[in-house]
Amino acid sequence: xxxxxxxxxxxxxxxxxxxxxxxxxLPGWTRAxxxxxxxxxxxxxxxxxxxxxxxxxxxxxxxxxxxxxxxxTTAKAPVATLRAELVxxxxxxxxxxxxxxxxxxxxxxxSAQGRAMPAADVPWMRIREVWLHAVDLDSGASLADVxxxxxxxxxxxxxxxxxxxxxxxxxxxxxxxRDRTWQLGEPGGVDVIGPAADVLGWLIGxxxxxxxxxxxxxxxxxxxxx
Numbered sequence: 001x002x003x004x005x006x007x008x009x010x011x012x013x014x015x016x017x018x019x020x021x022x023x024x025x026l027p028g029w030t031r032a033x034x035x036x037x038x039x040x041x042x043x044x045x046x047x048x049x050x051x052x053x054x055x056x057x058x059x060x061x062x063x064x065x066x067x068x069x070x071x072x073t074t075a076k077a078p079v080a081t082l083r084a085e086l087v088x089x090x091x092x093x094x095x096x097x098x099x100x101x102x103x104x105x106x107x108x109x110x111s112a113q114g115r116a117m118p119a120a121d122v123p124w125m126r127i128r129e130v131w132l133h134a135v136d137l138d139s140g141a142s143l144a145d146v147x148x149x150x151x152x153x154x155x156x157x158x159x160x161x162x163x164x165x166x167x168x169x170x171x172x173x174x175x176x177x178r179d180r181t182w183q184l185g186e187p188g189g190v191d192v193i194g195p196a197a198d199v200l201g202w203l204i205g206x207x208x209x210x211x212x213x214x215x216x217x218x219x220x221x222x223x224x225x226x
Contacts (some may be wrong), residue, residue, distance in 0.1 A: 001123045003147070004130035005090045008038070011141055012086055013132050018081045025138040025206070034133055035082045036074035040179050041087035041129050044112070049096035052107035052119035060112045067112070097123065130152065135206065143197040143206065151196050155182050158203050158225050169220035175199050183185070201203060 020032040029037075037073065041209030043065075044060035051058045061067040074085070074089060074160045131146045132154075139184055155173065158180045161166050170189025173182040175196035184192075184203070190216035204225050213219055 001127045003093075003132070004127055004134070004150070005079050006143070006147050007141070008130045009087060010135055011091075011139055015137070015139055019139070020079050020082065020142055023138070025136045030075065031081060031137055031139075032075040032077075032079075032130055033071055036071045036077070037087055037090045038129060038133055039082070039085040040074060042093045042126070046093045046096045048120070049093070049100060049119060049123050051109050052104045052122075053096070053099055055107070059110065062111075070077055090152045093126065108182040119168060124153070124157075128157070132204075132206075143201050144195070146197065147194070151200055152178070154200055155196070155203070158200070159184050162203070163223055165223040167199065168223050173199050174214075184222065190215060190220065192219065 015031065020035070021030055023029070024034045025033045026034060047058040047060055050056075053174055061070075070214030074082070077085075100119060105118065107119050108116050109119050109122075110116055111125070127150060129151055133144055134141050135146070146154075159173065163185050165182070167183040170187070171183075171184040172189060172191045174191050174193050175181075175183060178196050192202065192211060193214050194202075194209060194211035196209045200206065201209055202219060203210040203222050205222070211219065
């Protein structure tokens with residue numbers, strides 16, 4: 001999580017101020033929206049850590065509309081404020097997680113979608129956010145910059161979640177730079193090959209890269225992940 005935050009902050013710090021008002025890789029958002037989301041996400045996860053520590057229910061967001069409104073409001077802030085809040089909210093999250101102990105790490109909290117989970121899942125939620133959104137800034141970073149263990153865990157996460165979705169295609173993900181495979185959907189289906197970062201990009205809708213099927217048939221269309 002710390003390495004991802006450092007990578008993200010470096011990417012944001014390298015952006016010229018006027019680049020914040022340009023589109024990022026996520027439809028409908030500027031880079032300012034993305035940085036605003038990351039700051040508000042750190043605050044939301046801090047609320048979950050506080051919930052775990054105190055036992056007082058503090059949801060990530062009051063509701064989806066409030067979440068969206070907070071991002072829109074923050075995205076209008078001066079660039080210096082956006083840069084500062086990205087760092088300060090990440091530091092606050094670090095402090096909130098550091099305050100948890102063996103017992104409170106296992107406290108049950110809920111994701112923004114209402115899924116019950118242990119507080120021990122919170123760091124992974126943030127790892128996912130900082131690494132993927134560093135790529136979504138569309139400022140030069142790619143999934144090839146994501147550490148291999150994070151790529152593999154993202155493949156674990158995405159295939160498990162997508163496989164429960166209605167209409168999920170059947171495919172065996174067989175990265176050429178790994179000695180393991182991932183099953184998407186029911187056993188069988190086409191073999192999807194290529195570097196692991198490219199296979200992940202195809203799976204989560206961020207890039208095709210060199211990904212292809214072993215037999216040359218068109219790649220299947222995965223369901224939405226998050």
